[in-house]
Amino acid sequence: MKLIFLGPPGAGKGTQAQLLMHDLNIPQISTGDILRKAIREMTPTGVIAKGYIDRGELVPDDVVIAIVRDRLQEKDCENGYILDGFPRTVPQAEVLDTIVEIDAVVDFELPNEEIINRLSGRRVCPKCNSTYHISRLDGDTCPGCGEKVIQRKDDMPETVLNRLEVYEKQTAPLIAYYKNKGSLRVVDCTGQQVEGVYAEVRKVLGINA
Ligand code: AMP
Numbered sequence: 001m002k003l004i005f006l007g008p009p010g011a012g013k014g015t016q017a018q019l020l021m022h023d024l025n026i027p028q029i030s031t032g033d034i035l036r037k038a039i040r041e042m043t044p045t046g047v048i049a050k051g052y053i054d055r056g057e058l059v060p061d062d063v064v065i066a067i068v069r070d071r072l073q074e075k076d077c078e079n080g081y082i083l084d085g086f087p088r089t090v091p092q093a094e095v096l097d098t099i100v101e102i103d104a105v106v107d108f109e110l111p112n113e114e115i116i117n118r119l120s121g122r123r124v125c126p127k128c129n130s131t132y133h134i135s136r137l138d139g140d141t142c143p144g145c146g147e148k149v150i151q152r153k154d155d156m157p158e159t160v161l162n163r164l165e166v167y168e169k170q171t172a173p174l175i176a177y178y179k180n181k182g183s184l185r186v187v188d189c190t191g192q193q194v195e196g197v198y199a200e201v202r203k204v205l206g207i208n209a
Contacts, residue, residue: 001024001026001080001103001104001205002080002081002083002100002101002102002103003020003080003081003082003083003102003103003104003105003106003205004082004083004086004087004102004104004105004106004178005017005082005083005084005085005105005106005108006105006106006107006108006171006174006175006178007106007107007108007109007110007189008108008110008112008115008164008167008171009115009119009160009163009164009167010110010114010115010116010118010119010122010160011108011109011110011115011189012108012110012118012189012194012197013084013085013108014028014030014032014033014084014085014131015131015194016106016108016194016197016198016201017030017082017084019194019198019201020082020198020201020202021082023207024080024207025079026076026077026079026080026081026082027076027077027081027082028081028082028084029068029071029072029077029081029082029083029084029086030084030085031059031064031067031068031083031084031085031086031088032053032084032085033129034067034071035049035053035059035064035067036053039053045063045066045067048060048063049063053153053154054153054154054159055159055162056154056159056160056161056162056163056166057162057166058088058089058166058170061089061091061092061095064086064088064092065092065095068083068086068096069099072099072100080103083096083102087174088170088171088174089170089171089174090173090174090177093174093177093178102183103183104183104185104204104205105174105178105183105184105185106185106186106187106201106204106205107175107178107184107185107186107187108187108189108197109186109187109188109189109190110189110190111190112164114189114190114191115160115164116157116160116161116164118133119155119160119163120155120156120157120160121133121134121135122134122151122152122155123137123140123149123150123151124149124150124151124152125142125144125145125147125149125150126147126148126149126150127142127145127147128142128144128145128147130142130143130144130145132149137149185204185205186204187200187201187204188200
């Protein structure tokens, strides 16, 4: 299955992609994770991407498209994948259409207040990449591996508001884009826990329990 997970930052795309990745045995391709790794390793792509990410802006299309093009050539993509956070603009979607045929696009919907609460309380483990909400953490260590969790710079309040604006302007038009193609499946995440959303994701994708 070749899937796209679409939705505002903080809607839980990454968490859901990780669950489905294990169940379907296909990789999760998160452009955000790839870019953050490039920044840590100070690669030329990382150097370009850093300023954009820190400001909550989108990294230029050509940079992200090149990353995805390369990643999709890898062997583990043969049986499908979950694109998590790509495409984020109509031009990115148009290029993707020339590379692959996507089976379904899952659009995770969540009201802005809930997004702000989730993102400002989000903590990530720099070692195992797990994410948690502070309300579920006991202290500041990762329950999975014991590393000290951190707050992403772009989850700070001012940047979160900018990311939401960027989402509305540049990414939300993709909802109509994929609706027109007939591949859009909507999942309403309002007030739902991870397990409830996951059940809904499986349902809209027609995956049996
Ligand atoms: P994420 O982890 O998906 O929230 O992505 C974090 C940041 O990486 C975004 O705010 C953007 O700056 C950048 N980014 C990730 N994916 C893309 C994309 N498809 N197009 C442009 N920028 C992206």
